[in-house]
Amino acid sequence: xxxxxxxxxxxxxxxxxxxxxxxxxxxxxxxxxxxxxxxxxxxxxxxxxxxxxxxxxxxxxxxxxxxxxxxxxxxxxxxxxxxxxxxxxxxxxxxxxxxxxxxxxxxxxxxxxxxx
Amino acid sequence: xxxxxxxxxxxxxxxxxxxxxxxxxxxxxxxxxxxxxxxxxxxxxxxxxxxxxxxxxxxxxxxxxxxxxxxxxxxxxxxxxxxxxxxxxxxxxxxxxxxxxxxxxxxxxxxxxxx
Numbered sequence: 377x378x379x380x381x382x383x384x385x386x387x388x389x390x391x392x393x394x395x396x397x398x399x400x401x402x403x404x405x406x407x408x409x410x411x412x413x414x415x416x417x418x419x420x421x422x423x424x425x426x427x428x429x430x431x432x433x434x435x436x437x438x439x440x441x442x443x444x445x446x447x448x449x450x451x452x453x454x455x456x457x458x459x460x461x462x463x464x465x466x467x468x469x470x471x472x473x474x475x476x477x478x479x480x481x482x483x484x485x486x487x488x489x490x491x492x
Numbered sequence: 493x494x495x496x497x498x499x500x501x502x503x504x505x506x507x508x509x510x511x512x513x514x515x516x517x518x519x520x521x522x523x524x525x526x527x528x529x530x531x532x533x534x535x536x537x538x539x540x541x542x543x544x545x546x547x548x549x550x551x552x553x554x555x556x557x558x559x560x561x562x563x564x565x566x567x568x569x570x571x572x573x574x575x576x577x578x579x580x581x582x583x584x585x586x587x588x589x590x591x592x593x594x595x596x597x598x599x600x601x602x603x604x605x606x607x
């Protein structure tokens with residue numbers, strides 16, 4: 377199985393709502409990522425988990441809260457978002473990130489988030 | 493620091509013609525270089541990577557890329573373009589010695605292949 381799955385595909389939420397994005401992989405990868413992508417722009421790294429521990433936080437606002445319950449799952453909890461947070465949220469995984477290894481990332485299809 | 497540049501926002505080619513999507517990079521150490529493709533409303537899909545060794549790298553769907561250290565380039569090529577190759581292409585770089593987990597992506601190049 378070389379697939380990264382994400383749910384939901386689409387999400388519309390108000391600025392006072394709390395919602396969660398989910399990501400799952402069964403490739404045995406030990407690194408998982410969250411990216412934010414605006415239309416026709418490159419993905420922007422938000423968080424990296426390595427061996428279920430948060431390794432990188434790219435100064436993301438606290439209204440985004442990541443969680444890695446186990447090696448296969450990655451969540452992104454959303455609270456009090458702003459309209460400018462509307463974007464495609466991509467999850468990715470790779471074999472590892474230790475020693476700067478040359479591991480390509482496998483991306484999910486993304487969750488299209490709209491904040492009203 | 494690491495950076496990557498894709499100098500062309502848009503590349504247009506006719507079906508059956510060769511295509512080139514350009515990428516140049518800057519790293520302080522040795523680079524790992526990647527090409528990804530993104531179809532509309534989809535995630536990024538890995539095409540190929542350069543680690544070390546042979547400068548010509550072959551990847552998925554008939555794509556290949558040539559690593560040129562002196563020109564710090566990693567251009568993506570295909571001998572004969574298909575309409576289905578039309579998509580957004582991203583080059584990415586990671587410094588071998590640093591930045592574990594952090595790849596820097598170029599701004600992307602939209603490839604349009606016309607019948």
